Amino acid sequence: MHVAMIGAGYVGLVSGACFADFGHDVTCIDKDTTRVAALKRGEIPIFEPGLHELVEANMRQGRLAFAADNASVGRADAVFIAVGTPSRRGDGHADLSFVYAAVREMAPLLSPTAVVVTKSTIPVGTGDEVERILRECRGDAGIPVVSNPEFLREGAAIQDFKHPDRIVIGTDDMRARAVLAEIYRPLYLNEPPLIYVSRRTAELIKYAANAFLATKITFINEIADLCEQVGADVQEVARGIGLDNRIGSKFLHPGPGFGGSCFPKDTLALLKTAQDYGVPLRIVETVSAVNDQRKRAMARKVVAALNGSVRGKSVAVLGLTFKPNTDDIRDTPAIPLITALQDLGASVRCYDPAGMEQAKTKLEGVAFCDGPYAAAQGAHAIVIATEWEQFRALDLARLNSVMAQPVIVDLRNIYRVDEMRRAKFRYSAVGRAGVG
Numbered sequence: 001m002h003v004a005m006i007g008a009g010y011v012g013l014v015s016g017a018c019f020a021d022f023g024h025d026v027t028c029i030d031k032d033t034t035r036v037a038a039l040k041r042g043e044i045p046i047f048e049p050g051l052h053e054l055v056e057a058n059m060r061q062g063r064l065a066f067a068a069d070n071a072s073v074g075r076a077d078a079v080f081i082a083v084g085t086p087s088r089r090g091d092g093h094a095d096l097s098f099v100y101a102a103v104r105e106m107a108p109l110l111s112p113t114a115v116v117v118t119k120s121t122i123p124v125g126t127g128d129e130v131e132r133i134l135r136e137c138r139g140d141a142g143i144p145v146v147s148n149p150e151f152l153r154e155g156a157a158i159q160d161f162k163h164p165d166r167i168v169i170g171t172d173d174m175r176a177r178a179v180l181a182e183i184y185r186p187l188y189l190n191e192p193p194l195i196y197v198s199r200r201t202a203e204l205i206k207y208a209a210n211a212f213l214a215t216k217i218t219f220i221n222e223i224a225d226l227c228e229q230v231g232a233d234v235q236e237v238a239r240g241i242g243l244d245n246r247i248g249s250k251f252l253h254p255g256p257g258f259g260g261s262c263f264p265k266d267t268l269a270l271l272k273t274a275q276d277y278g279v280p281l282r283i284v285e286t287v288s289a290v291n292d293q294r295k296r297a298m299a300r301k302v303v304a305a306l307n308g309s310v311r312g313k314s315v316a317v318l319g320l321t322f323k324p325n326t327d328d329i330r331d332t333p334a335i336p337l338i339t340a341l342q343d344l345g346a347s348v349r350c351y352d353p354a355g356m357e358q359a360k361t362k363l364e365g366v367a368f369c370d371g372p373y374a375a376a377q378g379a380h381a382i383v384i385a386t387e388w389e390q391f392r393a394l395d396l397a398r399l400n401s402v403m404a405q406p407v408i409v410d411l412r413n414i415y416r417v418d419e420m421r422r423a424k425f426r427y428s429a430v431g432r433a434g435v436g
């Protein structure tokens with residue numbers, strides 16, 4: 001199959017490389033000429049484990065190419081749209097301008113037998129508008145538009161794409177279903193995770209999934225707050241409820257609030273859709289509001305750990321990305337935490353294994369350091385904001401020796417109380433006892 005992937009970001013690049021690895025002939029198209037030039041040289045513009053090797057192998061074998069123009073659209077059996085759908089400034093609706101622009105640009109070039117597939121996360125009804133634009137630009141109504149939302153997670157994107165729990169294919173057009181089935185066939189030789197639904201249902205499945213996961217995280221975060229007050233341990237509560245198959249253990253890790261390129265914007269966009277249709281989603285509204293407040297509120301934990309004030313103190317923040325194994329800092333909890341600490345009078349030093357360059361564009365007055373020990377130099381407290389592997393086994397004696405005082409605020413619960421006690425740290429975590 002010939003596949004064109006419009007947008008070579010986290011989703012487009014991973015999906016395109018994986019489709020090529022299945023044996024399809026794929027061109028990833030991106031407007032960003034610098035990005036395309038880098039990709040052509042074999043340089044990967046994002047941090048995603050295993051992606052470099054996958055792209056390189058498939059380019060070498062001639063199945064994966066990159067372009068800054070739409071010329072290859074003409075020979076594509078399927079054109080996937082994987083451009084960004086960020087929150088629209090001001091009202092939280094999904095900004096669909098990139099999607100619609102991509103459709104207008106490709107419309108005249110499409111083969112009459114092509115199928116257009118939206119992989120971007122788009123509100124219910126967007127597929128209808130894409131179909132209308134195609135009709136307007138081409139003067140015919142023959143091109144099916146399919147919703148095929150993507151569920152991969154950054155940091156584990158290739159594994160997720162190649163071993164999905166399910167593949168949702170939203171269309172009633174039988175020929176389009178057959179084209180999508182053929183594209184994904186290498187994945188379901190052993191198991192059939194394809195779900196055929198209507199386009200609107202597929203569009204909503206994606207938002208409902210993200211809103212549900214965001215709710216699970218927010219639920220355990222609030223239970224963590226309660227644990228702190230009643231003297232219970234949230235890790236054990238999470239295990240105690242997560243072993244119940246009806247609940248499941250995933251997404252029950254308390255922390256500083258969910259972030260990233262999807263959950264915050266997708267919960268907001270779902271709320272806007274629900275408002276437009278006059279159906280209030282009170283649970284999701286609350287999840288979004290509670291999570292927003294939580295990120296900045298994490299600064300209060302640092303204040304408490306420093307006996308009531310951070311003014312004039314130096315705080316080292318370890319981890320800037322919204323989760324490990326990505327360089328993505330979109331809506332990361334670390335940024336509101338850092339700005340709140342600065343507002344309270346602290347000076348902030350930080351380190352992240354992959355997110356420093358992006359963070360430099362968002363933060364001012366922060367010292368960016370070469371590693372965790374450099375960040376800890378002279379600090380009155382360390383805050384662990386992202387659970388990168390390399391932060392899980394820090395040399396505590398070395399940290400203690402370079403800090404102004406031994407205080408750790410572990411917002412990801414990656415350390416044990418007994419090791420902190422042994423290393424003579426004052427330690428606080430989320431939803432469980434610390435070392436006073």
Ligand SMILES: NC(=O)c1ccc[n+]([C@@H]2O[C@H](COP(=O)([O-])OP(=O)(O)OC[C@H]3O[C@@H](n4cnc5c(N)ncnc54)[C@H](O)[C@@H]3O)[C@@H](O)[C@H]2O)c1
Pocket residue numbers: 006007008009010011012029030031032035082083084085098101102105119120121122150151152153154261262
């Ligand atoms: N990042 C994730 O983990 C994830 C997971 C599932 C779904 N999604 C959804 O997938 C979509 C893409 O997300 P992303 O994180 O990959 O975005 P991204 O910002 O990393 O990449 C989007 C790319 O599209 C390019 N682009 C924009 N307009 C274009 C056009 N007209 N022609 C060609 N290229 C164009 C941009 O230059 C950019 O490189 C979003 O709707 C997102 O919600 C993201």
